Amino acid sequence: MSATLAKLERARTDLAEARTLPEVKQIHDIAEGARTYAKAAKLGRESQNYAAEIALLASRKAGELLKQLQKSKGGEHTHRTAASVAGVSEYRKALKDTDTPERTAQHWQKLSGVPEADVQKYVATVRKKHSGEITAAGLMREVKKNARRTRPTTIVVGSAKPCGRKLGSFDCCSVVQGDCRELLPQLPTGTIEAIVCDPPYGVDAAAWDGRVPYEMVSDFLRVASGTVVWFGGGKNMNADIRAFNPVPERTLIWYPPFIQRSASSNRIFYKFHPIYCWRLPNQHDGPGRDVLDTKTEGAHWWNHHCSKPVALMRLLVGFAPADGIVLDPFAGSGSTLVAAQSTGRHFLGFEKDAKYVEVCNARLSGVIPRDGEAVEKAA
Numbered sequence: 245m246s247a248t249l250a251k252l253e254r255a256r257t258d259l260a261e262a263r264t265l266p267e268v269k270q271i272h273d274i275a276e277g278a279r280t281y282a283k284a285a286k287l288g289r290e291s292q293n294y295a296a297e298i299a300l301l302a303s304r305k306a307g308e309l310l311k312q313l314q315k316s317k318g319g320e321h322t323h324r325t326a327a328s329v330a331g332v333s334e335y336r337k338a339l340k341d342t343d344t345p346e347r348t349a350q351h352w353q354k355l356s357g358v359p360e361a362d363v364q365k366y367v368a369t370v371r372k373k374h375s376g377e378i379t380a381a382g383l384m385r386e387v388k389k390n391a392r393r394t395r396p397t398t399i400v401v402g403s404a405k406p407c408g409r410k411l412g413s414f415d416c417c418s419v420v421q422g423d424c425r426e427l428l429p430q431l432p433t434g435t436i437e438a439i440v441c442d443p444p445y446g447v448d449a450a451a452w453d454g455r456v457p458y459e460m461v462s463d464f465l466r467v468a469s470g471t472v473v474w475f476g477g478g479k480n481m482n483a484d485i486r487a488f489n490p491v492p493e494r495t496l497i498w499y500p501p502f503i504q505r506s507a508s509s510n511r512i513f514y515k516f517h518p519i520y521c522w523r524l525p526n527q528h529d530g531p532g533r534d535v536l537d538t539k540t541e542g543a544h545w546w547n548h549h550c551s552k553p554v555a556l557m558r559l560l561v562g563f564a565p566a567d568g569i570v571l572d573p574f575a576g577s578g579s580t581l582v583a584a585q586s587t588g589r590h591f592l593g594f595e596k597d598a599k600y601v602e603v604c605n606a607r608l609s610g611v612i613p614r615d616g617e618a619v620e621k622a623a
C-alpha cells in the first residue's frame with residue numbers, strides 16, 4: 245500500500261511538470277490503476293478518491309494539450325495550409341502514440357473546459373461527504389446542475405430590446421422571470437421613476453391570485469423616486485386602504501365594461517377596480533379625471549385573462565416623466581410595459597410565470613399584436 249501511495253505522490257508532482265500527451269497519459273493510467281486497485285482491495289474511500297482526483301486532473305491536462313493540437317489544425321478554415329495539415333497529423337499521431345480513442349480525447353477536452361474553481365469545489369464537496377466517489381461523470385453532472393441554477397432569467401429569444409442601460413443588475417427595457425419579492429430588493433433606491441402594478445387581488449381571480457402583498461408598498465416607494473400606482477379588487481377596497489402602510493394618498497376608479505363575477509357581496513356584483521396611488525405629480529400626461537372607463541381589449545392574443553387594456557395603462561404610465569423608467573413587478577401579459585414602450589418611456593418587468601414572460605416578450609418585440617389597435621388591424 246505504501247508503495248502505491250508513494251507512486252501516486254510522485255505522479256501528482258510529475259503531473260505539474262508534464263508537457264506532452266504521452267507523459268500526462270502515463271500519469272493518468274497510473275492514477276486510474278491505483279483507483280481501481282483501492283476500490284477492489286477495499287482500501288477505503290479516501291485512498292480511492294486520492295487516486296481518482298489525480299486521474300481527473302490528468303484527464304483535464306490531457307484535454308488542454310489536445311485542444312492545443314486541435315487549434316493548430318486550422319480551426320474552421322476550409323482552405324488548408326501546410327501548417328494546418330501538419331496540425332491534423334500531429335493530433336492524430338498523439339492519439340495513436342498514446343493509444344487514446346477519439347471519444348476519450350473529446351471527453352478530456354470537455355473536462356478541461358470546466359473552470360478550475362468548479363473542479364476544486366466539486367472535489368471538496370465529495371471529500372466532505374466521506375461516502376461519495378470522485379468521478380469525471382460526477383463533475384460534469386455538477387457543472388450541468390450549476391448551469392441550470394445560474395441560467396440567466398432574461399429571456400432573449402423574440403424579446404424586448406434592452407436599451408443598454410443598467411438598473412442595478414437588470415437590463416433596462418427587459419422582462420425578468422422571477423418572484424418580485426426577491427428581485428425588488430436588488431434594485432437600488434430611487435432607480436426608477438414610477439411603478440404601475442396590478443398584483444394579486446385576494447379574490448381568487450385565477451391560479452396566480454393570492455394574498456394581496458400589502459407589505460411591498462414600502463419597497464415600491466423606496467425603489468421609485470415618483471408615483472406608485474396599484475390596481476386593487478373592488479371587493480377589498482376598504483380593507484386594502486386600511487392595510488396599506490402608508491395608506492394610499494388618492495384612489496382612482498377603473499370602471500370596465502364587465503362585472504367582476506368572482507366578487508360580490510350583499511348580492512351585488514362589483515363593477516370597478518380601485519387604483520391606489522401614492523405620490524401623484526402635479527404635472528403629468530396621465531388621466532385628467534378620476535373615473536376611467538377605458539374598454540377592454542381582445543385579450544385572447546395574450547393568453548392572460550386579466551390583461552389590462554393598453555389604452556388604460558398608457559394613461560397611467562403618463563404619471564412618469566416622458567423619458568422616465570416604469571417598473572411593473574407583476575407584469576402578467578405586459579400591458580404596462582407595452583404602454584411604456586409605445587409612449588417612449590423605458591421599462592422593466594418582473595413576472596414569475598415563464599409563459600407570461602414569453603407573452604410579454606412576444607408583444608414587446610411585435611411578434612404578436614401589442615394592443616387592441618394592432619389586433620383590429622391584424623383582423
Ligand SMILES: C[S@@+](CC[C@H](N)C(=O)[O-])C[C@H]1O[C@@H](n2cnc3c(N)ncnc32)[C@H](O)[C@@H]1O
Pocket residue numbers: 422423424425441442443444452548550551552553573574575576577578579580594595596597600
Ligand atoms: C393581475 S395579473 C397582471 C396582469 C397585467 N396587468 C396584464 O395586463 O397582463 C398579476 C400577475 O402577477 C404575477 N405574479 C403573482 N405573484 C407574483 C410575484 N410574487 N412575482 C412576480 N409575479 C407575480 C402573476 O403570474 C400574474 O401574471
